[in-house]
Amino acid sequence: MSERPAPTFHRAVVTGGAGFVGSHVCEALLRAGTAVVCVDDLSSGAAANVAHLVGDPGFGLVRADITQGPVPLGERAPRDVDLVLHLASPASPVDYLERPIETLDVGSVGTRHALELAQSCGARFVLASTSEVYGDPETHPQREDYWGHVNPVGPRSVYDEAKRFSEALTTAFRGDRGVDTGIVRIFNTYGPRMRGNDGRMVPTFVRQALAGEPLTVAGDGSQTRSVCYVDDLVEGILAFAASGHTGPMNLGNPEELSVAEVARDVLAATGSTAGTRHVDLPQDDPVRRRPDVSLAREVLGWRARTPWREGLARTVEWFREHDDTDAAAPAG
Numbered sequence: 001m002s003e004r005p006a007p008t009f010h011r012a013v014v015t016g017g018a019g020f021v022g023s024h025v026c027e028a029l030l031r032a033g034t035a036v037v038c039v040d041d042l043s044s045g046a047a048a049n050v051a052h053l054v055g056d057p058g059f060g061l062v063r064a065d066i067t068q069g070p071v072p073l074g075e076r077a078p079r080d081v082d083l084v085l086h087l088a089s090p091a092s093p094v095d096y097l098e099r100p101i102e103t104l105d106v107g108s109v110g111t112r113h114a115l116e117l118a119q120s121c122g123a124r125f126v127l128a129s130t131s132e133v134y135g136d137p138e139t140h141p142q143r144e145d146y147w148g149h150v151n152p153v154g155p156r157s158v159y160d161e162a163k164r165f166s167e168a169l170t171t172a173f174r175g176d177r178g179v180d181t182g183i184v185r186i187f188n189t190y191g192p193r194m195r196g197n198d199g200r201m202v203p204t205f206v207r208q209a210l211a212g213e214p215l216t217v218a219g220d221g222s223q224t225r226s227v228c229y230v231d232d233l234v235e236g237i238l239a240f241a242a243s244g245h246t247g248p249m250n251l252g253n254p255e256e257l258s259v260a261e262v263a264r265d266v267l268a269a270t271g272s273t274a275g276t277r278h279v280d281l282p283q284d285d286p287v288r289r290r291p292d293v294s295l296a297r298e299v300l301g302w303r304a305r306t307p308w309r310e311g312l313a314r315t316v317e318w319f320r321e322h323d324d325t326d327a328a329a330p331a332g
């Protein structure tokens with residue numbers, strides 16, 4: 001009988017663990033033998049995303065807003081936390097534009113509370129940052145040493161600047177408090193458990209296609225996106241956590257697809273004949289965004305492996321079975 005390898009971490013706290021990425025992270029940690037405390041205020045996440053994990057003795061869900069005080073770990077708070085994965089933050093344009101102040105709060109005060117938890121437990125801390133720290137980039141593809149091109153007073157600034165502040169705070173806790181920190185910069189990710197009305201490109205297109213509506217393509221659709229399937233991203237996050245690397249490290253799929261191509265593939269994958277409808281480009285919408293993932297390849301031996309059309313097929317299948325959102329939102 002083959003023995004399961006010892007888990008890299010004993011117990012992880014995942015802030016934002018009931019969200020899209022967080023719920024897949026919780027699942028993967030449990031599979032690897034790591035116990036999980038998921039702390040989430042369910043503002044953009046949902047208990048349903050982790051409902052299947054609740055019976056697992058290694059899993060606990062604590063409903064709390066981490067901006068309100070120290071990160072709570074539940075009634076019988078475990079002492080053996082050795083990893084804090086900080087994912088809590090509105091992440092889609094619809095969510096962060098609806099809650100701009102809360103977005104800045106969770107990036108600043110919330111990140112501070114998560115860092116303080118890691119410090120008090122002597123745990124490794126990993127910040128889920130974003131490609132949005134590069135803003136509308138002037139270089140392609142983006143490497144980690146590019147400082148970015150962000151409009152600090154633009155409509156997306158609440159998210160971009162919150163994450164830039166989070167990165168600075170994380171770096172300060174490493175230098176000033178000796179916390180073992182790491183930063184990953186996540187590029188557009190898609191997959192099951194996204195919400196069809198969250199304004200992000202893939203779920204918006206899939207929802208529209210399944211509803212028989214035309215897909216709303218911003219501008220002429222020639223702007224490109226690189227999209228990573230969620231299982232690949234989660235593998236990268238956990239490998240990064242185990243590596244002890246400080247980052248920042250890009251995680252994403254460098255394959256570039258135009259928004260028009262994505263729309264075409266979604267129509268094909270869903271069998272929709274409703275076609276596309278063009279809408280205005282949102283202000284400060286990046287024209288092009290593509291990760292340079294050389295660092296992740298060198299350090300972790302990681303790369304996104306799921307082909308786009310395969311990931312899309314799994315996503316469509318999930319949406320057919322689960323998603324019932326119908327609110328109209330243009331694709332970002």
Ligand code: NAD
Nearest residue numbers: 016019020021041042043044045065066088089091186189
């Ligand atoms: P999501 O909205 O599905 O998940 C975020 C989770 O954080 C939600 O469950 C929400 O309820 C929770 N949350 C928000 N504010 C909170 C607070 N104050 N206290 C406790 N919980 C709070 O988004 P996601 O796509 O899963 O993103 C997860 C993380 O990854 C975010 O930090 C996001 O910035 C980052 N990221 C995601 C992508 C992507 O393409 N999905 C890209 C770049 C970065």
